[in-house]
Amino acid sequence: MNTSVNNSLSAKATNLKGQIWTLIESITRYKPAFFGAIILGSLLFIAIFAPLVSPFDPNLQFPTEARVGPFTYLEGSDRFVLLGTDQVGRDQLSRIIYASRVTLLVSFFAVIISCLIGTLVGLLAGYYRGWFDIIAMRWVDISLAFPFELLALSIVAVTGPSLTIVIIILSLRIWVVYARVVRGSTLSIREKDYINGAKAIGAGELRILVRYVLPNVLTPVLVVSTLYIGRMILIESSLSFLGIGVPATTPTWGGILGDGRAYIDTAWWIAFFPGLAIMITVLSVNLLGDWLRDYFDPKIDI
Amino acid sequence: MTNEMLELKDIKKYYDAPGFFLGKKTNKLRALDGINLSISVGQKIGIVGESGCGKSTLSKVIMRLIEPTSGMIKLFGEDITSVTPQVLNKIRKNIQIIFQDPFSSLNPRMRIGEIISEPLYIHERVFPDQIKSQVLEIMTAVGLTEEFFDRYPHQLSGGQRQRVGIARALILKPKIIIADEPVSALDVSIQAQLLNLLNKLHEDYNLTLIFISHDISVVQHTCDKIAVMYLGQIIEMGDANSLIQNPKHPYTEALISAVPQINFSEELNKDKIVLHGDVPTAFSPPSGCRFHTRCIYVKERCKKDVPVLAEINRAHYLACHYPLTVI
Numbered sequence: 322m323n324t325s326v327n328n329s330l331s332a333k334a335t336n337l338k339g340q341i342w343t344l345i346e347s348i349t350r351y352k353p354a355f356f357g358a359i360i361l362g363s364l365l366f367i368a369i370f371a372p373l374v375s376p377f378d379p380n381l382q383f384p385t386e387a388r389v390g391p392f393t394y395l396e397g398s399d400r401f402v403l404l405g406t407d408q409v410g411r412d413q414l415s416r417i418i419y420a421s422r423v424t425l426l427v428s429f430f431a432v433i434i435s436c437l438i439g440t441l442v443g444l445l446a447g448y449y450r451g452w453f454d455i456i457a458m459r460w461v462d463i464s465l466a467f468p469f470e471l472l473a474l475s476i477v478a479v480t481g482p483s484l485t486i487v488i489i490i491l492s493l494r495i496w497v498v499y500a501r502v503v504r505g506s507t508l509s510i511r512e513k514d515y516i517n518g519a520k521a522i523g524a525g526e527l528r529i530l531v532r533y534v535l536p537n538v539l540t541p542v543l544v545v546s547t548l549y550i551g552r553m554i555l556i557e558s559s560l561s562f563l564g565i566g567v568p569a570t571t572p573t574w575g576g577i578l579g580d581g582r583a584y585i586d587t588a589w590w591i592a593f594f595p596g597l598a599i600m601i602t603v604l605s606v607n608l609l610g611d612w613l614r615d616y617f618d619p620k621i622d623i
Numbered sequence: 624m625t626n627e628m629l630e631l632k633d634i635k636k637y638y639d640a641p642g643f644f645l646g647k648k649t650n651k652l653r654a655l656d657g658i659n660l661s662i663s664v665g666q667k668i669g670i671v672g673e674s675g676c677g678k679s680t681l682s683k684v685i686m687r688l689i690e691p692t693s694g695m696i697k698l699f700g701e702d703i704t705s706v707t708p709q710v711l712n713k714i715r716k717n718i719q720i721i722f723q724d725p726f727s728s729l730n731p732r733m734r735i736g737e738i739i740s741e742p743l744y745i746h747e748r749v750f751p752d753q754i755k756s757q758v759l760e761i762m763t764a765v766g767l768t769e770e771f772f773d774r775y776p777h778q779l780s781g782g783q784r785q786r787v788g789i790a791r792a793l794i795l796k797p798k799i800i801i802a803d804e805p806v807s808a809l810d811v812s813i814q815a816q817l818l819n820l821l822n823k824l825h826e827d828y829n830l831t832l833i834f835i836s837h838d839i840s841v842v843q844h845t846c847d848k849i850a851v852m853y854l855g856q857i858i859e860m861g862d863a864n865s866l867i868q869n870p871k872h873p874y875t876e877a878l879i880s881a882v883p884q885i886n887f888s889e890e891l892n893k894d895k896i897v898l899h900g901d902v903p904t905a906f907s908p909p910s911g912c913r914f915h916t917r918c919i920y921v922k923e924r925c926k927k928d929v930p931v932l933a934e935i936n937r938a939h940y941l942a943c944h945y946p947l948t949v950i
Binding site: 513514515517518519520521522523524525528532533536537619620 | 686723729792795
């Protein structure tokens, strides 16, 4: 083996400080992921400091200055609207900046929650089989067969729309995907000799699950996560479109996109810019996800 | 006897197979059908047979990775067939296993150092860094250098991986090592190295070795006692040299004859006994002697009466109605 391989091997250190350092080193070397990380970081920054970053109040309406195109100076309200105004004259840029808060919050939380629940259920179902597997997988089948909008409508009809409810609804939709994917991987992993080997050296069930099965089912989990962060934003927008998403007064990317659809022939920018924001977010999440998957795979040295 | 290390008494392992009708469990796959075996301290016993004869099932039953359907396993004279999982984990320190496929027996997400020190961590709660010297010592014993400590399994060759498997089995200083076809996935040159290594370790650590293989020549090289299995039963068992030179069972004779030899004369090749057909299904083993469907010396009696494993010479056991005589 040549020396460069050896160096990069020893670079993957075992202590925490070294691990963080190799993580940073790897991401700067892998340009697309670095790009994704910077975009996501900026988005996060913008979302957190929305009141400081956004030029205007996102809810201030100027009906006389509705549907003004991008790059325009408006004398009536003394505003330079970079991305134009929407159908009631609100500043698009400010709306999109504020909307990033809800959109990112909802999609990331929904993915994290459903990832945790789905992975746990899939792991237990795949490893132990038996009645838990049967019940969990039939539940998954039912969830996938049940019309999602109907489920969302009936939940919201009882509870009323709110941010928490939207996150719960989205998690209900997605955890089954994780459960199924993780179960499938677990089924193949549990037959491997290294699981028998772990039992032979006296490893407990928890240890086998956490140290032997879980790391080896991580790849599909990461792939599903990066896929579904983008999906979440779109599903959330479809909920907003149906009027059962977050309350109508709170701007979301999907919500603005849905509103702009009606004006797509006269004012394209209303739908275009939130769509662009969704696209950029999904792209950077995917770039980052690809790198993360490779980083955790010891067979790929990046 | 006091030096009996491991004793298997009438071990049976049946698998249920669903019949044609839903949920109706009529067929039983008889993977192991009454195995009796006793192994004494320091012995090297080889278990030979075709694929599907139950060798690997036997190794997993001894490890208690599979529960036997019936029968008794005694370790140091103590029945370990129905102990609690906690006790079982303690017992497992004494028996370790080396797996056949070095490519699926190591966790791809763990470093070599972690893999080898994991057993010690589990049993004694010590971290890899604290016992690095101990791990390196065992790595040296199996012929791995220090540079492998921080590597991942995929960066190793098959032979190196198998050495890691051996090191992991050895680090707990077990009394018994089960080697389940440890060399069959490897190149012939590496095979010899590993067999010599196992022999050396046997001497250095005073191990009892259970060596499972389909290749009788490999077993002859390693073991001092051989048991031949066919369809879940032991059909012949005895001292390695006398069994190889003077086989009494037609199946053993066929296995020995199947060992490839380099010779260029036509005549010698003609003498090979070639068994025809496959091993019959273990769902419904043949009546009488299980080997009668493929035996070249088959007689009427073989189809009806079941031969019983009995001692014919001193420490030579056989299950055949018509033992071969020296030609």
